[in-house]
Each structure stands twice: as structure tokens, then as C-alpha cells.
Amino acid sequence: ITMQSLIPRAPALRGLRSTGRHVAVCAKKGKGSSQGKSAIADLLKKKKDEEAAQVASPDEYRDPEVRALLLYTVDSYYRATKQPLIEADFDVLPDALFNAPFALLIHNRFQEGVKDPLFIYGNRAALTLFEASWGELVGTPSRKSAADEQTTQEERQRLLDAAAASPVGAVFNYEGWRVSFKGTKFQLKGVTLFNVLDPDGDKIGQAAVFDRYVTEGGKEVSIEGYTPAGADAAAAAAPLLPPSQEEIDAAEAAVKQWGDYVRTLKEQQGLTNKDPAVMEAVGNLTAWKAQLASLQQRLEAELAAAKAAFDDEDDEE
Numbered sequence: 657i658t659m660q661s662l663i664p665r666a667p668a669l670r671g672l673r674s675t676g677r678h679v680a681v682c683a684k685k686g687k688g689s690s691q692g693k694s695a696i697a698d699l700l701k702k703k704k705d706e707e708a709a710q711v712a713s714p715d716e717y718r719d720p721e722v723r724a725l726l727l728y729t730v731d732s733y734y735r736a737t738k739q740p741l742i743e744a745d746f747d748v749l750p751d752a753l754f755n756a757p758f759a760l761l762i763h764n765r766f767q768e769g770v771k772d773p774l775f776i777y778g779n780r781a782a783l784t785l786f787e788a789s790w791g792e793l794v795g796t797p798s799r800k801s802a803a804d805e806q807t808t809q810e811e812r813q814r815l816l817d818a819a820a821a822s823p824v825g826a827v828f829n830y831e832g833w834r835v836s837f838k839g840t841k842f843q844l845k846g847v848t849l850f851n852v853l854d855p856d857g858d859k860i861g862q863a864a865v866f867d868r869y870v871t872e873g874g875k876e877v878s879i880e881g882y883t884p885a886g887a888d889a890a891a892a893a894a895p896l897l898p899p900s901q902e903e904i905d906a907a908e909a910a911v912k913q914w915g916d917y918v919r920t921l922k923e924q925q926g927l928t929n930k931d932p933a934v935m936e937a938v939g940n941l942t943a944w945k946a947q948l949a950s951l952q953q954r955l956e957a958e959l960a961a962a963k964a965a966f967d968d969e970d971d972e973e
Contacts, residue, residue: 729741755882844869849862
């Protein structure tokens, strides 16, 4: 699945923060020694962690096109709700959203020529809930997330149409039944469905975000965030080093290169912002602009911290 026509611009990353909603997993009470129960719990947790780690590879959800799509999505969520979706720097946004304590799904409704919208993104929580891998979800018609029953499909379509026509670009607090790829039924709770917009403000997709659901047996479950283990955890926990001048120079060069390319496409080839080639080039341009801004902010922060430390030393003397 290509997402060339959904390449996002880089938003200002306005006030990104996590919802912070999290619940602990509690083992069922039963007979047996505490040691035995502990061993079983450890095995179940290990199995759960292994399964959660296998739903997608970093190469899939860190893909440049996916990163760009997520920037659009974050910006569109803020436009619709005036609330940030998650707290994350540009560098780690794909990982932060993929492992977030809420489910996030995106399909490509409004994309030119699309009559049966396809899923183009699902984060770890969504993939786990729908019992699918990245490869199984992405490219599948989104209508298959609901039961193949006329009333259910009509209700789902009314929801999508309501969000599309909404003055604010979103529908809030939706509840509805869905079915996993393996046939498990569950009811979504507190869903926000919002339109994903391009740089011109045109609708190019829709995203759904929610942090709780109810099982078929009636148990309400709050979605947990996922904490990577091993090398991924070490990388996520490691503090960012000050950017080098070479990194900043490379980002500046990339911004200039993509800016020149966009102008060439428009001025020499007569293409417009609606053409896939221009949209892809603009996506790369804006992504590099965001990367450059992130590097500059990190450098400024390090310089400010160094100056503050130097001033403290002078005060002590």
C-alpha cells in the first residue's frame, strides 16, 4: 500500500501530550501456591509481551511516509479537538504513537479514486485488539472491522458521514460494536472519529482514537501503553545527545533540496498541489523542516543549559 497521496505536512506539534491513561493487569484469583501463581503470571506476561512485540516491525511504523501521515494526524486532531494527542518530539513520534495507551486507526477515505476505504495505519493497541499484524491490517477495507450485517454497516457508515460533514471535523464519544480479524467481538467506548486534513485543509482520510472497550462478556478494559524491552527500551530511555553541526547542515541541505524540487515540479512541469509527485515532495520537505526545527530546538536547549550551569558556577565563586 502506498500512501503518497497522504503524505502529511509537518504541523507545529502544538502541545503534544499523552492522555496518560493506564491500568494494571490483574491475575485471576485461584488455588495454588503463591510461587506457582507467580510463575504462571510471569509466563503469561512473557507470552503477552512476545505477542505484542510481533504485531509490527519498526521499519513499518517508522517508514517516512507513515511518519508524515502521523504528523498530519496529530495536527488534524488538534484542529478538531483543540487538545494535544500525545507528548512526543518529532524524532520519536512514530514510536510514541505506536506504543501509546490508546488505539489509533486511520483509513484513506476521501483519497481520489477510493470507493472502499482501506486501513493505512494501526498502532500496537489497535493491532492487538483487532488480533492482526501490520501486514494483515494495512490494505484491508476498513468496513471489515465491523460485523458484516446490514444494520451494523449502516450505523458505521452514518458515523463516518457525520464526521465528514461535521463543522469541527469530528464526532465524539461514539460507542459501537466491532469484530477482530479472528472473530472476537467487542464494543468501542468513547471514540473520537476525526477527519485527517492536508496542507490545504482538504479531507484526505479519517482517524479513530479510543482508550477503552468492553468485551463480549461485559468487562470494561482500559488500554495500556506498551513499554519496549531490551535494546528498544534502552534506546527510548537514552537522553538525546546535542545535535552536531553536521546534522544541522545536512537537515538544512535537505530542506533546500526538497524546496528546490517542489518549485521545479510546479514551475517547470506545471504540476499542482493535488498531483501525487508534488504531495510526496511537499511531505518530504515539511518532514525535513520539522526535523531541522527539532535539531535547532535541541541545540538551543543544550546551550541554555550550559549557560545556566556556567552562571551557577560563577555564583558559587
